[in-house]
Amino acid sequence: MSNQQQKKIIGGRDLINIGIFTAIIFIITMAVMPIGFIPVLMPLYCVIIPVVGGIPWMLFATKVKKLGMVFIMSMLLGLLLMLTGMGWYALPVCAVSGIITELILKLGAYKSKKHTVIAHGVFCTWLFGSYIPLIFMADTYWQQNADYGEEFISSAKSIFQIWTAPVLIALCVAFGILGGLLGLKIMKKHFAKAGIV
Amino acid sequence: MLKGDYGKKSFINPITKLVLLVTLPAFLMGGLGGTDAEIFTLIFPLVSLFLLFISKNLKAGMVGLLMYIAVIIAWSVLPSGSDGIFHIILFIVVGIVTGLLPCALMSVYVISSTTASEFITGMKKLFIPDVITIPMSVIFRFFPTVKEEIQAINKAMTMRGIRFGGRNAAGILEYRLIPILMCSLKIGDELSAAALTRGLDSPRKRTNICDTRFRFQDFFLLALCFCAYLVWVLSLFGIHFGEVVKL
Numbered sequence: 001m002s003n004q005q006q007k008k009i010i011g012g013r014d015l016i017n018i019g020i021f022t023a024i025i026f027i028i029t030m031a032v033m034p035i036g037f038i039p040v041l042m043p044l045y046c047v048i049i050p051v052v053g054g055i056p057w058m059l060f061a062t063k064v065k066k067l068g069m070v071f072i073m074s075m076l077l078g079l080l081l082m083l084t085g086m087g088w089y090a091l092p093v094c095a096v097s098g099i100i101t102e103l104i105l106k107l108g109a110y111k112s113k114k115h116t117v118i119a120h121g122v123f124c125t126w127l128f129g130s131y132i133p134l135i136f137m138a139d140t141y142w143q144q145n146a147d148y149g150e151e152f153i154s155s156a157k158s159i160f161q162i163w164t165a166p167v168l169i170a171l172c173v174a175f176g177i178l179g180g181l182l183g184l185k186i187m188k189k190h191f192a193k194a195g196i197v
Numbered sequence: 198m199l200k201g202d203y204g205k206k207s208f209i210n211p212i213t214k215l216v217l218l219v220t221l222p223a224f225l226m227g228g229l230g231g232t233d234a235e236i237f238t239l240i241f242p243l244v245s246l247f248l249l250f251i252s253k254n255l256k257a258g259m260v261g262l263l264m265y266i267a268v269i270i271a272w273s274v275l276p277s278g279s280d281g282i283f284h285i286i287l288f289i290v291v292g293i294v295t296g297l298l299p300c301a302l303m304s305v306y307v308i309s310s311t312t313a314s315e316f317i318t319g320m321k322k323l324f325i326p327d328v329i330t331i332p333m334s335v336i337f338r339f340f341p342t343v344k345e346e347i348q349a350i351n352k353a354m355t356m357r358g359i360r361f362g363g364r365n366a367a368g369i370l371e372y373r374l375i376p377i378l379m380c381s382l383k384i385g386d387e388l389s390a391a392a393l394t395r396g397l398d399s400p401r402k403r404t405n406i407c408d409t410r411f412r413f414q415d416f417f418l419l420a421l422c423f424c425a426y427l428v429w430v431l432s433l434f435g436i437h438f439g440e441v442v443k444l
Contacts, residue, residue, distance in 0.1 A: 010328065011398050012331065012389065012392055012393055012397035012398045013389040013393065013398075015327070015328060015331040015332050015335070016331065016332070016335050016385055016388050016389045016392060017385055017389075018332045018335075019331065019332035019333065019334070019335025019336045019339065020335060020336075020339055020381050020382075020384070020385040020388075021381075022332060022336055023335070023336040023339040023340060023343065023381075024343070024377070024378070024381055026336070027340070027343060034293075037288075037289045037292065052370065052374070055374055055375070055378065056374075056378060059378055059382070068328075072328050072329075072332065073332075075329075076329070076332055076333065076336070079329070079333075080336075082219070082222075083218060083219060083222055084222055084226065084300070086227070152288070186371065186375065190375050194379070
């Protein structure tokens with residue numbers, strides 16, 4: 001174990017940790033997704049997922065000691081979004097948000113609580129990837145998905161316009177930081193007491 | 198991933214499974230190709246059902262088949278032009294059953310019929326690096342486990358009155374998520390221990406005894422996926438499959 005941690009290269013144990021936390025965050029995402037069948041509630045993804053995801057994130061952050069772990073996690077989430085039919089647009093978004101998150105964590109030397117909380121705000125912008133076809137390619141997207149019905153499409157179109165993009169990103173960051181703080185609080189209450197962290 | 202049964206050969210190659218796993222959501226949920234690829238939105242659900250039946254996963258197969266038939270009947274019998282809340286609910290159900298369900302069934306098939314070893318071998322053959330392969334195989338291995346844990350925790354918490362409408366409704370998030378995280382961490386530690394014992398971190402090249410040759414059914418399914426992508430690409434250039442057939 002101690003030998004493992006001293007190495008700077010990502011090893012098998014780290015990869016397994018990444019897999020597990022990616023799965024948890026993705027399960028949370030999947031649990032929230034069905035609310036999207038009511039178009040008005042779609043932007044709420046950017047509120048609910050970052051807040052709930054803050055708890056596993058803070059726990060994951062205690063396991064992150066090496067450069068690249070967060071980036072891999074981000075890319076995996078992008079891949080999973082692709083596998084569940086959100087298109088490949090999420091991948092570049094995840095790459096950028098992953099790199100920035102990684103840099104923020106690096107600035108805090110993977111220890112600072114403040115940096116970890118802020119990093120979660122940035123990390124949560126991966127969610128924005130699933131909105132890209134709705135906002136920037138609305139016409140082709142709805143042409144392809146015409147069977148959603150007129151009502152659904154018109155209300156979705158009125159919500160997702162160009163100006164919603166910065167709003168959604170801001171929501172992700174703000175609620176990501178909030179989620180991080182919540183996670184910090186819960187970590188202190190439960191995991192520190194149980195001696196896990 | 199789930200089964201450790203090395204004696205049994207699965208019906209299709211892990212690579213074919215991966216291709217199907219990517220292709221199905223792209224066409225059923227991502228709506229690639231739009232109306233041109235409509236024929237594939239009928240074929241792909243049948244493929245996933247067929248694979249489930251052939252791998253003797255009868256329970257999932259029957260559930261999927263019944264739901265699919267029921268929804269198709271409901272959708273064609275009921276008036277589609279009607280408005281109101283009923284139509285929206287019906288639409289949601291149809292959307293889930295025709296889009297999400299086949300993809301979910303395909304993932305069930307892939308997860309229940311592929312061993313971690315086969316999966317990793319398949320990914321290696323596609324030159325996908327370990328940093329993607331290992332977390333991915335953990336994720337697939339992890340979904341069924343975490344489902345069991347969640348069910349157990351939900352039962353326990355319902356007994357304590359921590360549920361929607363219960364006495365402690367406010368505690369739902371905290372008292373359900375944290376036990377799940379605790380279990381997950383433990384499972385993670387056990388998994389790493391098991392994997393390291395089997396030489397996960399070893400610098401040597403990995404060997405295996407999985408039979409990953411391509412057979413007739415693999416070529417057939419790969420060709421099917423290829424056709425679907427072909428229709429999509431052609432539709433991008435303005436050549437529409439539907440019109441070609443009519444001509």
